[in-house]
Amino acid sequence: MAVEVVPEWMAGLEEEDVEFIRKFLLASGSLKEMAGAYGVTYPTVRLRLDRLIQKIRLTEEQAAxxxxxxxxxxxxxxxxxxxxxxxxxxxxxxxxxx
Structure with missing residues (x-):
């Protein structure tokens, strides 16, 4: 039986953030494709990605x-x-x- 290990940066994310990352990977990192999937504009997806990046960086800074x-x-x-x-x-x- 394998033990599931969740990286610390991922443990602090909400379920919708993890789903966004999953869809982003499946879209090969295409923000244009993500915008279509979510039915929003490219800048909206870019903003969400930027905020997600900030959340991940904050998790790393929190220890300090x-x-x-x-x-x-x-x-x-x-x-x-x-x-x-x-x-x-x-x-x-x-x-x-x-």
Whole structure:
């Protein structure tokens, strides 16, 4: 019996993100084909892919500094605006200075 190992970067993704990756691979990475499959424009698919890339990068950064990763994730998910996220990170890093 094989033991299923999920990479750390993938464990933090939502099911719809994993499905998007699966469809992307099956479409040989064609954003044009993905746009057709989802019934949206090319820029919409590009934006979704960019956000997914950011989520994966944030997962990798989280080990280094969970607070900064949380703030960035909230900004990527549009639960926090970019300027506020930037300010929070700057103030947090200032508070860590000796």
């Amino acid at each position: 500094d969970p607070y900064v990763a949380l703030i960035k994730r909230l900004a990527v998910e549009e639960k926090l605006d970019f300027d506020t996220a930037k300010l929070l990170i700057q103030q947090y890093r200032k508070s860590l200075e000796p």
